[in-house]
Amino acid sequence: MSDPATLPTVEDAIALGLTESEYELICEHQGGRPNRVELAMYSLLWSEHCAYKHSKKLLRSLPTEGEHVVMGPGENAGAVDVGGGLVCAFKVESHNHPSAVEPFQGAATGVGGILRDIFAIGARPIAVLDSLRFGDPASSRSRYLLDRAVAGIGHYGNSIGVPTVGGEVYFEGPYEQNCLVNAMALGIAEREKLVRSAAAGIGNVVVLFGARTGRDGIGGASVLASAELGDDDGMRPTVQVGDPFEEKKLMECSLELLERGLIVSLQDLGAAGLTSSASEMASKGEVGIDIDVSKVFLREADMEPFEIMVSESQERMLCVVEPSNVPAVMERCEKWEVGGAAIGTVTDTGRMRVFDGEAIVGEAPVSALVDDCPLYDLAPERPAAPVYPVPAPVLAGDVSMREMLLALLRSPNIASRRPLFERYDAIVQSRTIRRPEQADAAVLAIKPLVGRPAYEISPSELKGSRDPDGPIPASAVSIDCNGRRVAADPYTGTVAAVLECASNLACAGAKPLGTTNNLNFGNPEKPHIAWQLSEAVRGLGDACRALDAPIVGGNVSLYNEGASAGPIYPTPVIGMVGRLPDARRAGRLGFAREGDAIALVGPFAPRLDASELAKLWGRQLPDGLPQIDVEAVAAAQAAVRDAVRASEVSSAHDIAEGGLAVALAECCLTGGLGARIELDDDIEYLFGECSGGFLASGERQALESLSEQTTVRMIGVVEGRSLSIGDQIEVELPELTEAYEALVELFA
Amino acid sequence: MKFGVLRFPGSCDDVDALLAARRVGDAELLWHGERDLKGADAIVVPGGFSYGDYLRAGSIARFSPVMESVIAFAGDGGLVLGICNGFQVLCEAKLLPGALLPNSNLRFTFRQVELEVVQEQTAFTCACGLDGPSPVVLSIPAKHSWGRYYADEQTLADMEGRGQVLLRYAPGHNFNGSSNDIAGVSNERGNVFGLMPHPEHAVDELTGSKDGLCIFASMCLAVEAARV
Numbered sequence: 001m002s003d004p005a006t007l008p009t010v011e012d013a014i015a016l017g018l019t020e021s022e023y024e025l026i027c028e029h030q031g032g033r034p035n036r037v038e039l040a041m042y043s044l045l046w047s048e049h050c051a052y053k054h055s056k057k058l059l060r061s062l063p064t065e066g067e068h069v070v071m072g073p074g075e076n077a078g079a080v081d082v083g084g085g086l087v088c089a090f091k092v093e094s095h096n097h098p099s100a101v102e103p104f105q106g107a108a109t110g111v112g113g114i115l116r117d118i119f120a121i122g123a124r125p126i127a128v129l130d131s132l133r134f135g136d137p138a139s140s141r142s143r144y145l146l147d148r149a150v151a152g153i154g155h156y157g158n159s160i161g162v163p164t165v166g167g168e169v170y171f172e173g174p175y176e177q178n179c180l181v182n183a184m185a186l187g188i189a190e191r192e193k194l195v196r197s198a199a200a201g202i203g204n205v206v207v208l209f210g211a212r213t214g215r216d217g218i219g220g221a222s223v224l225a226s227a228e229l230g231d232d233d234g235m236r237p238t239v240q241v242g243d244p245f246e247e248k249k250l251m252e253c254s255l256e257l258l259e260r261g262l263i264v265s266l267q268d269l270g271a272a273g274l275t276s277s278a279s280e281m282a283s284k285g286e287v288g289i290d291i292d293v294s295k296v297f298l299r300e301a302d303m304e305p306f307e308i309m310v311s312e313s314q315e316r317m318l319c320v321v322e323p324s325n326v327p328a329v330m331e332r333c334e335k336w337e338v339g340g341a342a343i344g345t346v347t348d349t350g351r352m353r354v355f356d357g358e359a360i361v362g363e364a365p366v367s368a369l370v371d372d373c374p375l376y377d378l379a380p381e382r383p384a385a386p387v388y389p390v391p392a393p394v395l396a397g398d399v400s401m402r403e404m405l406l407a408l409l410r411s412p413n414i415a416s417r418r419p420l421f422e423r424y425d426a427i428v429q430s431r432t433i434r435r436p437e438q439a440d441a442a443v444l445a446i447k448p449l450v451g452r453p454a455y456e457i458s459p460s461e462l463k464g465s466r467d468p469d470g471p472i473p474a475s476a477v478s479i480d481c482n483g484r485r486v487a488a489d490p491y492t493g494t495v496a497a498v499l500e501c502a503s504n505l506a507c508a509g510a511k512p513l514g515t516t517n518n519l520n521f522g523n524p525e526k527p528h529i530a531w532q533l534s535e536a537v538r539g540l541g542d543a544c545r546a547l548d549a550p551i552v553g554g555n556v557s558l559y560n561e562g563a564s565a566g567p568i569y570p571t572p573v574i575g576m577v578g579r580l581p582d583a584r585r586a587g588r589l590g591f592a593r594e595g596d597a598i599a600l601v602g603p604f605a606p607r608l609d610a611s612e613l614a615k616l617w618g619r620q621l622p623d624g625l626p627q628i629d630v631e632a633v634a635a636a637q638a639a640v641r642d643a644v645r646a647s648e649v650s651s652a653h654d655i656a657e658g659g660l661a662v663a664l665a666e667c668c669l670t671g672g673l674g675a676r677i678e679l680d681d682d683i684e685y686l687f688g689e690c691s692g693g694f695l696a697s698g699e700r701q702a703l704e705s706l707s708e709q710t711t712v713r714m715i716g717v718v719e720g721r722s723l724s725i726g727d728q729i730e731v732e733l734p735e736l737t738e739a740y741e742a743l744v745e746l747f748a
Numbered sequence: 749m750k751f752g753v754l755r756f757p758g759s760c761d762d763v764d765a766l767l768a769a770r771r772v773g774d775a776e777l778l779w780h781g782e783r784d785l786k787g788a789d790a791i792v793v794p795g796g797f798s799y800g801d802y803l804r805a806g807s808i809a810r811f812s813p814v815m816e817s818v819i820a821f822a823g824d825g826g827l828v829l830g831i832c833n834g835f836q837v838l839c840e841a842k843l844l845p846g847a848l849l850p851n852s853n854l855r856f857t858f859r860q861v862e863l864e865v866v867q868e869q870t871a872f873t874c875a876c877g878l879d880g881p882s883p884v885v886l887s888i889p890a891k892h893s894w895g896r897y898y899a900d901e902q903t904l905a906d907m908e909g910r911g912q913v914l915l916r917y918a919p920g921h922n923f924n925g926s927s928n929d930i931a932g933v934s935n936e937r938g939n940v941f942g943l944m945p946h947p948e949h950a951v952d953e954l955t956g957s958k959d960g961l962c963i964f965a966s967m968c969l970a971v972e973a974a975r976v
Contacts, residue, residue, distance in 0.1 A: 079827045123771075130801070151855075154856050157798045158797075158856055158891070159758070159760075159799075159800070160760070161759075161760025161761070161796060191913075244797070244800070245757070245758050245797060245799065245800025245801075245802070246800075248758055248760075248797075248800075249757050249758075336757065337757055365969075372869075421858075422854055422855050422857055422858050422859060423857065423858070424856075424858060425760075425856075425858050425891045426858060427858070427889055427891070427946075427951075427955065428760050428761055428764065428891075429763070429764065429947075429948050429950065430763075430767055430768075430951075430952075430955065431955075433954055433955060443898070445954075448763065448764075448767060449767070449952050449955065450767050450770065450771070451952060472954070583954060584954060681917070724944060
């Protein structure tokens with residue numbers, strides 16, 4: 001078929017990110033040397049990004065089953081049952097390296113990609129959250145990356161009509177050269193109408209629809225996402241460009257095709273484009289697929305077959321259609337002004353065959369492409385010396401506690417995120433019951449709110465139903481990870497991140513149903529990174545088992561280190577979805593009523609090690625964190641959750657970065673009310689950090705009764721226009737506000 | 749009373765407007781490619797990013813087939829409400845004076861804002877003061893990149909003189925830099941109204957406020973009154 005002299009060599013394979021032994025294995029599977037199309041397909045599907053070569057074995061230890069799980073890992077997104085015949089689909093994904101190279105498009109297409117994962121299983125996206133990490137905001141590069149990444153997320157989410165309801169951002173030195181941009185999306189679907197991606201039905205037609213295919217993003221998965229970052233600018237052509245308008249049409253078109261029952265299976269095109277989507281559909285269906293690249297609508301006329309197969313052009317979907325339904329599918333595409341073309345067929349060959357018109361230009365066994373990539377064992381080794389540099393001190397050790405509180409409120413990791421979240425539409429779709437800064441978790445009505453019951457809107461998942469007096473079921477969602485604590489202790493830090501999400505849900509009144517995660521780590525071939533990764537996965541599994549919040553999906557992003565800068569903090573970003581029975585009783589974080597008693601709830605044993613204050617002081621990370629009593633934290637979460645659901649408390653807030661004093665200030669600022677706190681404890685008690693502490697306000701008796709379930713300490717009362725803590729601290733609200741608004745300057 | 753809510757490719761707040769309108773009357777979505785207004789008594793041009801906001805916000809939607817019918821409907825005195833992107837479309841279609849420019853902070857901004865009802869006896873505001881003190885202040889969210897209302901000085905003076913400014917941002921709430929703090933304006937005849945903030949997102953206490961419902965209720969009252 002091909003002249004051996006023109007076949008790519010082992011050097012070409014290595015340039016595409018494969019190893020020599022992987023190339024040899026490919027030759028074995030192919031019964032000879034692969035041609036250019038075949039090698040391109042292997043190089044992508046056998047990349048770290050697609051094949052999870054260094055993490056797959058570890059991930060098998062995670063809990064993935066539970067009574068609420070409807071769809072687990074392996075599909076485009078996971079899904080949990082939220083009652084009433086509906087499921088919530090959700091997943092988090094990273095777009096770290098593209099965002100480091102071109103932050104606006106990198107972040108925008110990260111949102112676009114995760115939204116496609118949601119509607120690919122037939123769910124209407126109802127919310128986006130983001131998890132961002134940058135270097136010190138004193139650096140202009142960090143500020144540039146942050147500003148453009150936030151602009152990109154907003155550009156995509158706002159334009160497509162999906163609210164961005166929450167998120168988190170941390171600024172730490174180790175992210176300076178390698179920022180993290182993770183995006184999470186949620187969707188709602190009728191359980192009966194979920195669609196899977198497995199291709200089925202020999203002779204069925206494979207239809208590619210959406211945007212045209214161009215040269216953008218070629219090699220993104222293999223070269224950009226699966227290696228350490230080098231020279232930024234040269235990589236820019238591997239970053240894709242997003243068009244939210246195209247995706248909005250694609251989303252409405254996809255949901256309408258599913259609503260009308262016109263398609264057999266559906267898959268989005270993401271990393272590795274057509275190659276990955278078609279191979280995975282074929283693999284899951286245990287069939288073969290023939291693709292004719294000459295039928296693909298192109299943006300540029302002279303594209304090579306291998307370019308068409310690996311292009312990462314955005315806003316495209318692949319579906320399998322029964323031949324009789326093809327005209328109806330094309331008609332829907334026309335209605336939504338979305339390009340659609342029948343480009344292939346489902347076969348019984350078990351092979352991916354690529355045609356250019358009549359001529360076959362490449363073929364490979366589906367199983368070899370998808371399942372036979374070699375998996376590697378990690379060689380974990382606990383580092384003997386500290387991995388991360390000591391942060392520069394920005395606060396003297398001998399300042400007053402009052403100064404410590406104000407310095408913490410000004411700290412970029414704690415200051416109000418208002419300048420960021422104000423750039424996102426948080427309310428479109430009429431479901432957002434708690435927007436950012438109103439509660440620890442975002443709360444979304446599962447069905448859109450309507451004034452009177454039983455209005456039918458097509459498509460059916462938009463059907464609103466609301467008994468004016470009946471409960472309004474809602475979902476709550478949180479995303480979190482304090483990478484500094486994971487760096488100090490990968491196992492305990494990851495347990496803490498999972499507990500933090502569950503605590504956030506508890507404060508909103510929600511119980512966890514399922515978890516997603518994005519494991520952002522450095523180069524796993526290095527023993528100390530391998531150790532961080534395996535310890536974090538062990539912590540993730542243990543915590544999710546303890547909370548009965550199984551992992552329903554996720555993503556792994558490795559090689560997050562610059563050549564000179566060293567690895568990022570290990571950052572297993574956790575996204576958690578829960579349910580609350582009635583949105584009208586969703587919790588709030590701010591103090592709500594003058595005269596309310598304030599209680600410190602839960603097993604609160606804070607430590608300054610690895611805290612935000614220790615960072616401001618420029619202290620070295622500790623080697624290990626105290627073990628967490630997960631059962632005791634879960635009991636406190638249950639107590640808070642029950643009290644919120646019963647409307648027995650006016651406010652509930654989880655104590656996190658900056659400790660008790662900062663949490664009190666946040667309750668005051670959000671509620672616009674002061675507090676008088678009778679505590680004469682030390683710096684560690686007021687500013688130390690740990691899992692399992694909550695602040696609740698309300699009737700004294702109701703708060704005291706929480707002691708049946710967990711530890712309760714009555715500490716003060718909501719009162720006046722200033723926050724006072726013992727004799728040590730007294731600050732008027734306006735001064736707290738001024739400190740808390742420190743991030744505004746970054747955007748001036 | 750039936751509202752027709754337009755749906756362009758790229759409309760985002762169309763279903764929200766539909767749900768809001770259905771709290772006070774009947775409502776139906778109207779597809780951009782069709783000219784039939786299906787007997788609607790009032791039209792809502794919703795928010796979003798019609799046609800991706802390409803070229804300029806609202807500039808392409810204004811040429812859609814359904815807008816031909818809406819222009820004729822407005823010419824006959826029918827009530828037309830434009831929200832956010834809909835306001836931009838109505839300005840592009842010359843159904844309303846002035847234009848919307850990029851926010852003075854040059855950023856998309858989402859914020860709950862307070863609006864003063866300047867004119868309480870119009871087809872779009874007559875229900876707003878029915879159960880409260882005057883002047884009426886509404887708490888309604890705004891979210892846009894291009895919301896700075898602009899018209900030349902003569903036009904502004906004429907509009908103010910004729911009472912075409914129906915809503916103004918309360919002191920401290922004009923984040924986009926609109927001329928004269930203008931949040932919502934009507935045409936001279938008073939049957940076409942556009943505003944940047946989103947009354948359809950303020951129809952339920954659970955989502956923060958129900959102050960926007962009075963805009964839809966006003967339109968109902970006006971349509972019913974015209975029938976009698």
